[in-house]
Amino acid sequence: MIITTAYKSTDFNRLCEISDRCYTGDERPPRETMKDMVEVCDVFLAKSGLGCIEVGEMESNSCEFDKIIGFVLVRTLGNPYIWSIAVDKRVQGRGVGGNLLREIVKKYTLQKELAITLHVHEDNPAQKLYFDYGFRVQDVVKDYYAPKNGLYMVRAL
Numbered sequence: 001m002i003i004t005t006a007y008k009s010t011d012f013n014r015l016c017e018i019s020d021r022c023y024t025g026d027e028r029p030p031r032e033t034m035k036d037m038v039e040v041c042d043v044f045l046a047k048s049g050l051g052c053i054e055v056g057e058m059e060s061n062s063c064e065f066d067k068i069i070g071f072v073l074v075r076t077l078g079n080p081y082i083w084s085i086a087v088d089k090r091v092q093g094r095g096v097g098g099n100l101l102r103e104i105v106k107k108y109t110l111q112k113e114l115a116i117t118l119h120v121h122e123d124n125p126a127q128k129l130y131f132d133y134g135f136r137v138q139d140v141v142k143d144y145y146a147p148k149n150g151l152y153m154v155r156a157l
Contacts, residue, residue: 001069001096003103007043014068015043015086022086027121027145029084037073037083044103046070046087046096070096072104074116080108082118085126097126101133109157116157119150127151 016034023029029037048067070087074080082104087096108116119141120127135153144150 001099002047002049002066003099004045004047005043005107007038007045011043011045011068012038015071018068018071018086018088019084021089037075040077041073041075041083042080042107044072044074044100046100070100072100074104074108080104080113080116082116085118097129098133101129105133105155105157113157116155118153119144120153121145122149122151127153130155 012035015038016031019034020028046069048069068088069091071085072082073084075083085097085100087100104116116135118130118135120130122140122145130153133155135155137151138154139152141150141152
């Protein structure tokens with residue numbers, strides 16, 4: 001797997017495809033919102049590479065080289081804020097999200113940022129991943145994902 005920040009406009013549809021598979025309802029940003037987000041964020045891409053992860057249909061044994069399998073959008077006004085993180089459902093649980101988070105922590109540590117922040121749905125299983133990478137709950141935001149609460153998490157650098 002390769003983690004890169006070499007986002008190209010031709011990657012946009014793939015990001016939307018992954019986002020649409022990962023998020024539903026109000027949590028799924030419309031294409032226009034995704035376009036706005038990509039324009040103001042640092043974009044980190046996880047791509048299949050040498051020793052790549054199979055991302056074809058589950059019954060297929062093929063391996064698509066250099067295909068985007070996950071992404072993170074980080075807004076950088078103030079402390080870096082993880083606006084969106086999504087991994088192709090067909091490869092979730094294989095370390096893609098963790099590798100993306102590791103690169104984000106490394107980049108913003110080198111830039112001497114103080115912290116990285118995010119919001120997560122109170123019953124989103126991704127909380128474990130965030131805890132594993134040093135994020136801690138700083139606040140519970142009532143109705144952030146109305147009618148559900150959100151957790152405001154911070155990772156000190």
